[in-house]
Amino acid sequence: MDLQGQDGLLTTWREGWRARGVAGWLVAALLTGFYVDLYFTDHLEPAARALGLPSKWMLYGAIYSVAMVGGAIYYLRAHGNGRYHRVRVGVNVAVQIALAFLLPLVMPWFGGEEFYFSYLWPLDWYKLHPATLASLPVHLALYSLLGSLIAAPLLAWRFGKRWYCSWVCGCGGLANTFGDPWRHLTSKRAAAWRFERVAVHTVMVLAILSTALLALDHVVGERHETLRLVVASAEPWSIKRLYGLVVGAVLAGVVGVGVYPLFGPRVWCRNFCPMAAVLGLAQKLGRFRIRVKPDMCISCGNCSTYCEMGIDVRAYAQRNESFTRAACVGCGMCAHVCPRGVLRLENAPPDERVRLPLAR
Amino acid sequence: MRVVIVGNGVAGIEAALALRAREPGATITIVSEESDHFFSRTALMWIHSGQLRHEETEPYERDLYARERFERVRARAVGLDPEAHTVRLAGGLAPLPYDRLLVACGSRPRPTPWPGAELRGVGHFVTHQDLAWLEREVWGGPSRGGSPPRPDAHLAATDERSPYRPRPDGHAARGGPPRHPVVIGGGLVGIEAVEVLLAAKLTPRFLVREEWFWPLALDRAEADWITGRLRAHGVLVHLGEHVEALEGEGTLARVRTDRASYDADVCVVAIGVVPNTDWIGDALARDAGGGVLVGPGLETSAEDVFAAGDCASVRWFHGARMPEPLWYTARAQGRVAGRRLAGDRADYARGVFYNSSKLADVEHTTVGLVSMNVEGERNWRFEERGAVRSTLRVVLAGERVVGMNALGRRWDHAVWIRWIEERRSLAYVLSHLAEASFDTELVPPLVVPRDAREAPPEGPAPSVIDAPLPAPEA
Numbered sequence: 001m002d003l004q005g006q007d008g009l010l011t012t013w014r015e016g017w018r019a020r021g022v023a024g025w026l027v028a029a030l031l032t033g034f035y036v037d038l039y040f041t042d043h044l045e046p047a048a049r050a051l052g053l054p055s056k057w058m059l060y061g062a063i064y065s066v067a068m069v070g071g072a073i074y075y076l077r078a079h080g081n082g083r084y085h086r087v088r089v090g091v092n093v094a095v096q097i098a099l100a101f102l103l104p105l106v107m108p109w110f111g112g113e114e115f116y117f118s119y120l121w122p123l124d125w126y127k128l129h130p131a132t133l134a135s136l137p138v139h140l141a142l143y144s145l146l147g148s149l150i151a152a153p154l155l156a157w158r159f160g161k162r163w164y165c166s167w168v169c170g171c172g173g174l175a176n177t178f179g180d181p182w183r184h185l186t187s188k189r190a191a192a193w194r195f196e197r198v199a200v201h202t203v204m205v206l207a208i209l210s211t212a213l214l215a216l217d218h219v220v221g222e223r224h225e226t227l228r229l230v231v232a233s234a235e236p237w238s239i240k241r242l243y244g245l246v247v248g249a250v251l252a253g254v255v256g257v258g259v260y261p262l263f264g265p266r267v268w269c270r271n272f273c274p275m276a277a278v279l280g281l282a283q284k285l286g287r288f289r290i291r292v293k294p295d296m297c298i299s300c301g302n303c304s305t306y307c308e309m310g311i312d313v314r315a316y317a318q319r320n321e322s323f324t325r326a327a328c329v330g331c332g333m334c335a336h337v338c339p340r341g342v343l344r345l346e347n348a349p350p351d352e353r354v355r356l357p358l359a360r
Numbered sequence: 361m362r363v364v365i366v367g368n369g370v371a372g373i374e375a376a377l378a379l380r381a382r383e384p385g386a387t388i389t390i391v392s393e394e395s396d397h398f399f400s401r402t403a404l405m406w407i408h409s410g411q412l413r414h415e416e417t418e419p420y421e422r423d424l425y426a427r428e429r430f431e432r433v434r435a436r437a438v439g440l441d442p443e444a445h446t447v448r449l450a451g452g453l454a455p456l457p458y459d460r461l462l463v464a465c466g467s468r469p470r471p472t473p474w475p476g477a478e479l480r481g482v483g484h485f486v487t488h489q490d491l492a493w494l495e496r497e498v499w500g501g502p503s504r505g506g507s508p509p510r511p512d513a514h515l516a517a518t519d520e521r522s523p524y525r526p527r528p529d530g531h532a533a534r535g536g537p538p539r540h541p542v543v544i545g546g547g548l549v550g551i552e553a554v555e556v557l558l559a560a561k562l563t564p565r566f567l568v569r570e571e572w573f574w575p576l577a578l579d580r581a582e583a584d585w586i587t588g589r590l591r592a593h594g595v596l597v598h599l600g601e602h603v604e605a606l607e608g609e610g611t612l613a614r615v616r617t618d619r620a621s622y623d624a625d626v627c628v629v630a631i632g633v634v635p636n637t638d639w640i641g642d643a644l645a646r647d648a649g650g651g652v653l654v655g656p657g658l659e660t661s662a663e664d665v666f667a668a669g670d671c672a673s674v675r676w677f678h679g680a681r682m683p684e685p686l687w688y689t690a691r692a693q694g695r696v697a698g699r700r701l702a703g704d705r706a707d708y709a710r711g712v713f714y715n716s717s718k719l720a721d722v723e724h725t726t727v728g729l730v731s732m733n734v735e736g737e738r739n740w741r742f743e744e745r746g747a748v749r750s751t752l753r754v755v756l757a758g759e760r761v762v763g764m765n766a767l768g769r770r771w772d773h774a775v776w777i778r779w780i781e782e783r784r785s786l787a788y789v790l791s792h793l794a795e796a797s798f799d800t801e802l803v804p805p806l807v808v809p810r811d812a813r814e815a816p817p818e819g820p821a822p823s824v825i826d827a828p829l830p831a832p833e834a
């Protein structure tokens with residue numbers, strides 16, 4: 001009680017819908033079906049119009065916000081005595097509703113652009129496309145450029161990537177609220193960590209490369225037909241179309257959310273999000289760490305089990321090792337569920353940072 | 361080199377790992393009756409409630425034994441022959457020869473001292489088999505966390521003295537979960553059993569012999585907070601009540617105390633643990649409580665035999681020799697033992713005592729000499745009831761801080777240990793509290809107003825327990 005620490009014992013594995021029971025599979029099927037429908041058909045358009053919304057994407061934004069609010073209520077009922085959780089989830093939901101739903105909805109009414117302030121490149125991969133930048137008013141183009149390339153990594157260096165991944169980002173926000181009932185399902189195995197490192201950095205490299213190619217195409221594409229065809233054409237196999245389909249729709253939506261009840265809520269964030277990868281590198285070099293009290297851990301496994309990013313926190317805690325993992329989104333749950341108060345998230349003073357090789 | 365380790369607990373595994381790091385070629389055999397895999401005994405309560413599954417309480421992935429080339433024997437050790445350098449096993453298995461042996465066989469529940477211990481419905485909460493029993497009593501079968509692999513594999517090679525034998529339950533006869541669960545014993549395991557029953561939406565009766573809960577660690581005011589919280593959850597807490605008998609016809613029906621008789625269908629007896637060493641007999645020198653006496657290097661009375669963990673009687677900071685039934689001490693001893701098994705020199709040096717726990721959702725940290733009746737002891741107390749509810753007690757001997765006991769907030773014990781070793785004063789400690797704070801971010805810091813910082817006057821120690829320090833053994 002008292003603003004930190006888990007109240008009472010959790011009954012997680014006794015609830016079938018949270019423990020890969022029949023109900024869990026059913027929810028997964030429903031979620032996957034919803035995303036397939038959303039991305040690959042226009043069934044939702046009439047419903048959106050009937051509600052007076054400009055497109056199915058706005059309807060999706062509304063559903064998304066409702067799911068996040070519902071999830072936040074669930075989350076705060078389970079862990080809400082923790083002050084860190086209260087503030088963090090409150091901010092995250094507010095950002096989603098204000099910046100990712102209401103503002104884009106009303107801006108066109110005032111003659112402005114529909115612009116999503118809370119999504120930055122490379123998560124919002126289109127934000128730094130030359131064509132996008134060119135179409136924006138200067139201040140928004142500058143926001144996209146400076147926000148994505150300078151501010152986001154700098155903040156991650158200073159406070160950890162949590163400033164984005166679990167305080168601002170909509171994907172992280174949905175995972176942390178609507179997805180919270182399944183957070184223990186993220187695999188903690190060493191093999192899952194190996195997969196994560198390869199996958200997430202591959203997508204990161206692809207995101208950077210493809211953006212660079214699009215920029216190149218913007219400059220010289222007029223004169224190089226093949227380049228234009230391969231990079232930016234409307235062909236289904238062009239880099240632009242393929243990345244949008246594979247990363248934007250399949251990995252972020254269908255797989256990312258569809259499998260919440262089977263593999264935990266951070267499948268996308270952990271294995272595929274290029275933004276998480278970039279910010280993770282900044283975090284590795286920066287000040288954020290999880291501090292471990294020496295020789296207090298009882299190896300119970302609560303921290304690892306409830307880590308939504310699949311970090312085996314216990315492995316560090318039982319070795320008395322304060323640590324910074326690139327994947328950590330700073331949700332604060334390990335410190336919350338630890339029954340012996342062994343863990344503390346903090347932005348360490350510069351001289352006290354843990355220095356670990358980047359590869360770890 | 362052939363090394364045998366009796367015990368697959370934290371002491372045994374830490375020793376095996378430390379040994380393997382030094383001796384890649386040694387043959388290491390781990391004898392364990394209770395389980396195939398090393399698991400965290402401290403986590404039994406969460407498996408019961410459904411917060412964790414068995415696998416998640418195992419600190420290493422299950423391929424550990426293959427990766428580190430640890431051989432396993434799932435059987436009960438029933439004797440030790442230091443002359444012949446062999447360990448005898450139950451079930452007619454061939455004796456295991458060793459060049460060096462580590463005894464890390466942990467503790468067993470303190471036996472029930474009242475009539476009725478054998479009744480169906482009576483059990484403990486220490487071993488995997490105890491957990492399985494309480495799961496069946498409450499849920500009618502294993503929790504959703506399933507069962508550990510091969511839960512009964514040791515039954516072919518055990519004997520009737522083993523604490524790892526399955527216990528029959530009364531769930532089927534009752535036709536459901538217990539209606540009148542009782543927990544006896546006001547310590548850590550007792551309160552964990554109470555919490556486990558609460559999580560299953562049962563309202564246990566909690567019988568505590570002492571005048572307040574856990575006097576070994578808490579003073580009356582601190583304990584009142586904890587029992588108050590238990591009562592708020594519906595627990596029927598009885599303090600200062602002595603159990604006299606467990607009664608029933610084959611199955612538990614009542615618990616009789618010096619004050620009354622209560623209906624009871626399940627009873628968890630949690631009155632402490634004792635060293636699990638009766639199988640050793642006279643082969644090793646043991647203390648009066650059964651702990652294997654060890655020297656600074658964890659060596660026993662027999663050549664090439666070491667002991668570590670709950671079963672080892674070590675010398676405490678105050679000179680007495682007794683086991684330290686704690687996780688971190690078992691781990692530290694295991695690491696020393698591993699180096700000893702490899703033939704290196706290493707000593708187990710016990711520093712300032714500390715521990716942390718969680719009592720009915722209230723976090724507890726203790727460091728140094730608390731509830732020890734130190735001569736000239738004075739206790740400075742502070743209670744906070746703002747956004748955070750917490751208590752802080754600093755124990756002084758003369759002007760010097762010798763201990764602290766805190767509820768409700770998180771503290772870095774390492775900083776307190778440093779202060780105690782540096783012989784700091786109360787004034788110093790109170791003006792540097794922020795350094796030792798380990799609260800999560802955004803929790804407002806503890807502020808002790810200036811006028812509350814005075815040390816209490818000298819005088820007789822506000823007696824917390826009457827038992828004096830155990831006398832150091834020769």
Ligand SMILES: Cc1cc2nc3c(=O)[nH]c(=O)nc-3n(C[C@H](O)[C@H](O)[C@H](O)COP(=O)(O)OP(=O)(O)OC[C@H]3O[C@@H](n4cnc5c(N)ncnc54)[C@H](O)[C@@H]3O)c2cc1C
Pocket residue numbers: 298366367368369370371372391392393394395401402403404405435436437438464465466467485486487548549552636639668669670671684685686687688690717
């Ligand atoms: C419910 C509970 C909660 C606890 N919580 C805490 C806590 O919060 N903090 C803390 O510091 N401590 C806690 N403890 C104490 C802690 O668990 C022990 O101190 C620790 O497990 C001791 O480790 P060990 O390796 O010495 O022995 P054990 O973990 O007891 O392991 C004993 C091993 O020996 C084997 N064995 C025993 N006898 C034989 C035999 N004759 N033949 C073959 N094999 C044998 C068993 O199979 C087992 O593998 C708790 C204990 C319990 C029961």
Ligand code: SF4
Pocket residue numbers: 296297298299300301302303304313314317318337338339340341342343
């Ligand atoms: S750090 Fe805390 S939660 Fe994690 S294993 Fe250790 S005691 Fe358990």
